[in-house]
Amino acid sequence: MNDSTPLLSIRDLRVSYGNIKAVLGISFEVYEGEIVTLIGANGAGKSSTLRAISGMVPYSGSITYRNTDLRKVVSDKIVALGIAQVPEGRGIFGNLTVQENLKLATWQRKDKPEIERDYERIFGIFPRLKERRGQLGGTLSGGEQQMLAVARALLSRSKVMLLDEPSMGLSPVLVREIFNILTEINQAGTTVLLVEQNANMALRIASRGYVLETGNLTLTGTGAELLGNPRVKEAYLGG
Amino acid sequence: GGGASDTIKVGVVAELTGDIPAVGASCKNAAEMSVQEINDAGGLDVGGKKYKVELFIEDNAGKADQSASAAQKLITQQNVVAIIGPNASRYAIPASEIAESSKVVLISPWSTNPKTTVDAKTDAPKKYVFRACFIDPFQGRVVAKFALDNLKTTKAAVLYDVASDYNKGIAEFFKQTYEENGGTVVAFETYTTGDKDFSAQMTKIKEAGPEVIFLPNYYSEVPLQIQQAHRLGITVPFLGSDSWGSAELITLCGNDCEGYYFSTHYAPDAATPQATKFIDAYKAKYGQVPDDVAALTYDAFGLFYQAIQSAGKIDRQAVRDALAVIPKFEGVTGTMQFQEGSGDPIKSAVILQVKDGKFVWFANAQP
Amino acid sequence: MDAQKTPQKNIQQPGKGQKLGVWKQYWDRFASNRWLLPVLTVAGFILSILIPQFNLVNPYIQLILMYIGINIILTTSLNLINGYMGEFSVGHAGFMAVGAYTSAVLTTIFIPTSLNPWLFPLVVLAAGVAAGLVGLLVAIPSFKTRGDYLAIVTLAFNMIVKSIIENIEAIGGPRGIPGIEKLTTLPWAFFWTALAVWVIRNFVYSNFGRGVMSIREDEIASDLMSVNTRQAKLLAFVISSFFAGIAGALFAHVLQFISPKVFDILKSTDILIMVYLGGIGSITGSILGATIFTILLEVLRPLGVWRMVLMPLVLVLLMLFRPRGIMGLREFRWFIPHYQLLATHLWRKKKEAANAPAAD
Amino acid sequence: MTYLFQQLLNAMQLGSIYALIALGYTMVYGILTMINFAHGDLFMVGAFLCFIAATFLKLPFVPTLLISMIGVALLGVVIERLAYKPLRHAPRVSAVITALGVGLFLENFTLVFSPYPQHVPELIANKTWVIAGVSISSLQIIIILLSIGLMILLDQIVRHTMVGMAMRAISWDKTIVPLMGVPLNLIISITFALGTSLGAAAGTMYSLAFPVIDPYMGIMVGWKAFISAVVGGIGNIRGAMIGGFILGGVEILVAAFMPSTYRDFVAFSLLLVLLIFRPYGILGKPRPQKV
Amino acid sequence: MPLLQIDHMTHYFGGLCAVSDFNLELESGELIGIIGPNGAGKTTVFNLITGVYRATKGSILINDVELVGKTSNQITALGIARTFQNIRLFKELSVLDNVRIANYSRLNYSPLEAMLHTGRYSAEEKRISEQALELLSIFRLDGLAEERSANLPYGSQRRLEIVRALATQPKILLLDEPAAGMNPNEIIQLMDFIRWIRDQFKLTIILIEHQMRLVMGICERLKVLDFGATIAQGLPAEIRSNPKVLEAYLGEGGEE
Ligand SMILES: Nc1ncnc2c1ncn2[C@@H]1O[C@H](COP(=O)(O)OP(=O)(O)OP(=O)(O)O)[C@@H](O)[C@H]1O
Numbered sequence A: 001m002n003d004s005t006p007l008l009s010i011r012d013l014r015v016s017y018g019n020i021k022a023v024l025g026i027s028f029e030v031y032e033g034e035i036v037t038l039i040g041a042n043g044a045g046k047s048s049t050l051r052a053i054s055g056m057v058p059y060s061g062s063i064t065y066r067n068t069d070l071r072k073v074v075s076d077k078i079v080a081l082g083i084a085q086v087p088e089g090r091g092i093f094g095n096l097t098v099q100e101n102l103k104l105a106t107w108q109r110k111d112k113p114e115i116e117r118d119y120e121r122i123f124g125i126f127p128r129l130k131e132r133r134g135q136l137g138g139t140l141s142g143g144e145q146q147m148l149a150v151a152r153a154l155l156s157r158s159k160v161m162l163l164d165e166p167s168m169g170l171s172p173v174l175v176r177e178i179f180n181i182l183t184e185i186n187q188a189g190t191t192v193l194l195v196e197q198n199a200n201m202a203l204r205i206a207s208r209g210y211v212l213e214t215g216n217l218t219l220t221g222t223g224a225e226l227l228g229n230p231r232v233k234e235a236y237l238g239g
Numbered sequence B: 001g002g003g004a005s006d007t008i009k010v011g012v013v014a015e016l017t018g019d020i021p022a023v024g025a026s027c028k029n030a031a032e033m034s035v036q037e038i039n040d041a042g043g044l045d046v047g048g049k050k051y052k053v054e055l056f057i058e059d060n061a062g063k064a065d066q067s068a069s070a071a072q073k074l075i076t077q078q079n080v081v082a083i084i085g086p087n088a089s090r091y092a093i094p095a096s097e098i099a100e101s102s103k104v105v106l107i108s109p110w111s112t113n114p115k116t117t118v119d120a121k122t123d124a125p126k127k128y129v130f131r132a133c134f135i136d137p138f139q140g141r142v143v144a145k146f147a148l149d150n151l152k153t154t155k156a157a158v159l160y161d162v163a164s165d166y167n168k169g170i171a172e173f174f175k176q177t178y179e180e181n182g183g184t185v186v187a188f189e190t191y192t193t194g195d196k197d198f199s200a201q202m203t204k205i206k207e208a209g210p211e212v213i214f215l216p217n218y219y220s221e222v223p224l225q226i227q228q229a230h231r232l233g234i235t236v237p238f239l240g241s242d243s244w245g246s247a248e249l250i251t252l253c254g255n256d257c258e259g260y261y262f263s264t265h266y267a268p269d270a271a272t273p274q275a276t277k278f279i280d281a282y283k284a285k286y287g288q289v290p291d292d293v294a295a296l297t298y299d300a301f302g303l304f305y306q307a308i309q310s311a312g313k314i315d316r317q318a319v320r321d322a323l324a325v326i327p328k329f330e331g332v333t334g335t336m337q338f339q340e341g342s343g344d345p346i347k348s349a350v351i352l353q354v355k356d357g358k359f360v361w362f363a364n365a366q367p
Numbered sequence C: 001m002d003a004q005k006t007p008q009k010n011i012q013q014p015g016k017g018q019k020l021g022v023w024k025q026y027w028d029r030f031a032s033n034r035w036l037l038p039v040l041t042v043a044g045f046i047l048s049i050l051i052p053q054f055n056l057v058n059p060y061i062q063l064i065l066m067y068i069g070i071n072i073i074l075t076t077s078l079n080l081i082n083g084y085m086g087e088f089s090v091g092h093a094g095f096m097a098v099g100a101y102t103s104a105v106l107t108t109i110f111i112p113t114s115l116n117p118w119l120f121p122l123v124v125l126a127a128g129v130a131a132g133l134v135g136l137l138v139a140i141p142s143f144k145t146r147g148d149y150l151a152i153v154t155l156a157f158n159m160i161v162k163s164i165i166e167n168i169e170a171i172g173g174p175r176g177i178p179g180i181e182k183l184t185t186l187p188w189a190f191f192w193t194a195l196a197v198w199v200i201r202n203f204v205y206s207n208f209g210r211g212v213m214s215i216r217e218d219e220i221a222s223d224l225m226s227v228n229t230r231q232a233k234l235l236a237f238v239i240s241s242f243f244a245g246i247a248g249a250l251f252a253h254v255l256q257f258i259s260p261k262v263f264d265i266l267k268s269t270d271i272l273i274m275v276y277l278g279g280i281g282s283i284t285g286s287i288l289g290a291t292i293f294t295i296l297l298e299v300l301r302p303l304g305v306w307r308m309v310l311m312p313l314v315l316v317l318l319m320l321f322r323p324r325g326i327m328g329l330r331e332f333r334w335f336i337p338h339y340q341l342l343a344t345h346l347w348r349k350k351k352e353a354a355n356a357p358a359a360d
Numbered sequence D: 001m002t003y004l005f006q007q008l009l010n011a012m013q014l015g016s017i018y019a020l021i022a023l024g025y026t027m028v029y030g031i032l033t034m035i036n037f038a039h040g041d042l043f044m045v046g047a048f049l050c051f052i053a054a055t056f057l058k059l060p061f062v063p064t065l066l067i068s069m070i071g072v073a074l075l076g077v078v079i080e081r082l083a084y085k086p087l088r089h090a091p092r093v094s095a096v097i098t099a100l101g102v103g104l105f106l107e108n109f110t111l112v113f114s115p116y117p118q119h120v121p122e123l124i125a126n127k128t129w130v131i132a133g134v135s136i137s138s139l140q141i142i143i144i145l146l147s148i149g150l151m152i153l154l155d156q157i158v159r160h161t162m163v164g165m166a167m168r169a170i171s172w173d174k175t176i177v178p179l180m181g182v183p184l185n186l187i188i189s190i191t192f193a194l195g196t197s198l199g200a201a202a203g204t205m206y207s208l209a210f211p212v213i214d215p216y217m218g219i220m221v222g223w224k225a226f227i228s229a230v231v232g233g234i235g236n237i238r239g240a241m242i243g244g245f246i247l248g249g250v251e252i253l254v255a256a257f258m259p260s261t262y263r264d265f266v267a268f269s270l271l272l273v274l275l276i277f278r279p280y281g282i283l284g285k286p287r288p289q290k291v
Numbered sequence E: 001m002p003l004l005q006i007d008h009m010t011h012y013f014g015g016l017c018a019v020s021d022f023n024l025e026l027e028s029g030e031l032i033g034i035i036g037p038n039g040a041g042k043t044t045v046f047n048l049i050t051g052v053y054r055a056t057k058g059s060i061l062i063n064d065v066e067l068v069g070k071t072s073n074q075i076t077a078l079g080i081a082r083t084f085q086n087i088r089l090f091k092e093l094s095v096l097d098n099v100r101i102a103n104y105s106r107l108n109y110s111p112l113e114a115m116l117h118t119g120r121y122s123a124e125e126k127r128i129s130e131q132a133l134e135l136l137s138i139f140r141l142d143g144l145a146e147e148r149s150a151n152l153p154y155g156s157q158r159r160l161e162i163v164r165a166l167a168t169q170p171k172i173l174l175l176d177e178p179a180a181g182m183n184p185n186e187i188i189q190l191m192d193f194i195r196w197i198r199d200q201f202k203l204t205i206i207l208i209e210h211q212m213r214l215v216m217g218i219c220e221r222l223k224v225l226d227f228g229a230t231i232a233q234g235l236p237a238e239i240r241s242n243p244k245v246l247e248a249y250l251g252e253g254g255e256e
């Protein structure tokens, strides 16, 4: 699957908040069509990495998407380039309806008819959202919110989707549903960078994975390799 | 104490910022003009020696506490011989307490509250506090008499600012005198400083059917009040107090004030040569007709000059003693003289009428 | 309003040179010296007696010192609500008015002049109590209402107090009360200021004070952690208004004249500015804020009209560079009650002692 | 009866002016949850721009209104960029105090150039009709219609346009907004431009209705707009309208039927009573807080 | 006599029935779990017990004292403490202060004594501080006592929430999704931790969780909610194979 040029390439990324250092110089890349997962303990710097890619926090090092240096691109234009993020805690606008939440995600797009078609495609994947079009985002159940968040990311025509702990706080049945959807989306051509606490499931669907420990990358390998790695087993899979 | 050897230091406390900056601006203008005149003429002759006048102007930001500290600063830091100002009574009173206890003369150009010059505890007049204007009861009575006798009305309405002591004082004395002399006040309405909408009160006044309406309010508010009354179809004449006496009134009012009367200190058209000179000089310097604050400030300075000249030395106590017995001071706003043992001047008032966009002498007024 | 919802906190560590480091060391030693507080207090008190006695500084500076004291009381007490409890009261001048009028009515009408100097402490206390009782009334809406809505309640309260005074002829109406005796002296001003600061500090460092602070952080969690939030709010409002009343009494008896205009919303705004200038949730901040503001106003006097143009600019710039005010949420170490530090101190000692033999 | 109608009409006029100011106020608040205490002073600047345009440039009504609105909108945007934007992540009160400072600055800066009140010339020929004893002026009608019209327009913008949607999203959580590809700073600037230009429109109308203006005119009006906005439910556009009318109505009717000395006392006491029964204003709802 | 007895507890949000006819008898020392789909009403049950919302119907008795109608702080003083689904620490306060606050209902000095700095006040403050430090040291947080709690790493914040709850000296501890955001390994540590605090502090614990490993691993009894109603209850083993639960919550694959 690996082409020679990565879709997304992170070089020596450092992120800090005041004097708290969250990410201490990591490098990795994501190739087209992959599901790459980033696992690690609490506070390891996973979310900070995703935030840096989306331009939400200042960082040092470089992040390149195709051949664009993302440092020079403001947050909202990064989305236009095709990198969407499903943030930690879903980030649904509770005072907007489902329909409005979706519509807002098309801000950067000018192709009206295409957008209509995309709505249909998305409602195909998430029939539940179609039912709940008029409902306020804040009143959706956790799982529904998560679907909405993914749907929004898709609607911005993203080539790469960054997901931050999509299974957090969801019931087992919804967790499985979300992971199924991720695989489907990926098969339909979206590249996925997934941050997960639920390392078991994440590594199962991932083509490759990285382990992040206190701001540093310590291990890497294919999903299956990491699943079998004794250190990973001990630290992240619960023995 | 007081004063270096070759200059006379005078302090001014004025409302340069805060709720009535226009008052402060006029006070400052007149003060600067007065001092400049003296200095251009080579200084003031005191005891055979020419002294330059040095002016210290302090802003009180429209705050009572800052008035006190400004006065205190002038007295102790700048070592002034006397203080002119503050103008509004609510700022003049705290400053006057400082002046009184420091034994320094304070002349308020414009404070009309009777309490300014009186020690409230003993009811005795303060020794060091003077003013250049007449007091509220006097003016309230003057206008009431005018309304009854000259305008031959029996039903009057009043609209005044309840949050301002000046307006309230005059309004109440007007009411008292008017009713004591056979009239009735059919509506006695209020508003609060800063209000711009008087429609409710005017509607109420219209209902009460007065023959004359008294507005003892500032010239910045009066035009709005009259305009709104006109819009409601009120046609009876309006009366005012000295706070109308600014040329601004005409600009702000346009045609709406035409024909109405107010009591004030002097009539620009029937002015003495001295007053005319002042008015012309002021117009030349600042591009506008001086209002009452400017004229009274100018007079306060005049009083001070005359007092220090007759004292013959630059000494705070001597100035006070001379001022208290000043024989007869010919000011821009008329002649004045302090009542025996009091800081309130005996002054005459005039009634002016707005005519063709000018203030015109209408009558001399007796309280 | 909730001041604490901050996604990002930048704890800045300004790069200091070597030289500064040495100074900082001295400063730290100075700032954490726990003898400083009693020494300062006693020295201040003695000075406050000596200054007027021997005219060590001129009356102008004495007057400013008294203003500073009064402003410190106002600022510290308002900080209890706006800084520690995290509400946004914009009506502090209203409480001040209650105190000022209570005391002025007492000294001008009820108490014979000859007794005034002797009864003055009681008069001030009465002013505080009166304001405190009114504070109780304002606290009640705070049980249900928060944030901007509570701000409006305090604003309305300020306007109502002013309007009531304007309507009562017996206490001078809009003309106010002139001829109040000058009973506030420098020692008294110092005494009440020190008392206010001391009492509020003690309160803040008690569990009641922590309760008040926890309301600022998260009222629901606070309630669930056994904090009687109503009691805490009531306490905060009553203490705050009590001291505002005291400040009002001192103010009336230094100015010798009060009128409702003195206590309008602009006065409240001034106090607000002093609080946020000095820093929310910090008593030393309040002391600094009041002092700097009062002095700055006087020092900038020669600027005339421009003074009031410059002051707000200073405020805006300060907010931009120190959004929590000069001392926001921090306190000098010497200012914190002794036992507060002692507990952790002892604890560390104990642990070291326990660890020591093991290390051998 | 005539009396009552006349007073109600008076209340309508004052109410719609308060409403107009409260609209801009609540708009900025609704999107940024920031009390813009400088709003009253931007309103004042609007009135002064109107005065300058009408007096010195001798422009008629519509260009004057536009100049005032555009000028203040620019000023609003600049203030936001310089003074509020750096404080987006600071505690909310810091921005509020900054706004207070900005307001004081605007007041006193204007004062330096204009210590005396200024007169605004009559831009709309004022006609008064008397219908069944009730006087109605052309200005009154224009003011009432304009404020209702602007409210409807604003309401539509916020509810039904993409920009409006983005504004509402910002009010919910501004950190997420850029992830939707929405330019946060632009939307905030638009919000400020809209809100402050409404303030300027109010300033212009106000100075036509009450043609004496001074640098401090915005203080009291600003507080009243704040009160109106809160009474209606702060952040709620229709609420601001209702709040403005209620405040105007109460002020006029208390003065009309009680001794006018008690006006402030009664009006503000009523306000307190209202807040006791509706702690979040008339149309306001507490933001749902999940425990 | 059960320690906690809940009868017919029902709550509506507007028209929505968030909890309907919830019954529970809890004996001292038990550790039970509440599970159910998102939005089933689990957190609401906690909110009703702790007085955040007032139950529309029903009664909640602790040691025969009625809790419905009491304020949260009274309920906490009666011995019920909780943690939150989203961490709700007092962020700007120090770790130590977070814990000390929990003594509010048991102070032996009055506000006046506090203000006047009496001996009793200092002594009590000293006692509270030492007690809090003692507790913090049990959880290895004493080194951070003077740190702002917002500066703590996520895991420590979760632990601090539990410490703070314990500082109110509860009989019953309610834990709302304590494992949220933890990886499987951390979850295993958490299980030991919960068992340990139960024994150490003689607690009765009710736990809400979506992590089946944790729930099945330590809970003695389970209640399953769906749309506010109790759809199943019993031993973990029974629940695991209950068809209703499988359909509504666990999914066909069953527990992972
Ligand atoms: N806004 C912020 N301000 C200050 N520190 C922060 C901020 N956001 C994160 N941190 C700190 O940065 C470090 C890394 O945080 P990050 O959120 O990237 O971790 P994470 O791996 O996503 O953890 P989690 O599993 O808890 O989501 C942590 O120590 C955290 O406390």
Ligand SMILES: Nc1ncnc2c1ncn2[C@@H]1O[C@H](COP(=O)(O)OP(=O)(O)OP(=O)(O)O)[C@@H](O)[C@H]1O
Pocket (backbone or CB within 6 Å): A139, A142, A169, D288, D289, D290, E013, E016, E018, E036, E037, E038, E039, E040, E041, E042, E043, E044, E045, E085
């Ligand atoms: N304050 C509230 N106002 C209105 N509805 C509410 C409120 N709190 C909760 N609800 C609703 O009540 C229902 C139960 O919510 P609750 O938080 O108890 O669910 P939960 O079982 O804890 O879910 P989760 O597992 O996602 O935390 C949901 O439909 C929720 O939307």
Ligand SMILES: [Mg+2]
Pocket (backbone or CB within 6 Å): A046, A047, A048, A088, A164
């Ligand atoms: Mg994270």
Ligand SMILES: [Mg+2]
Pocket (backbone or CB within 6 Å): E042, E043, E044, E085
């Ligand atoms: Mg829950």
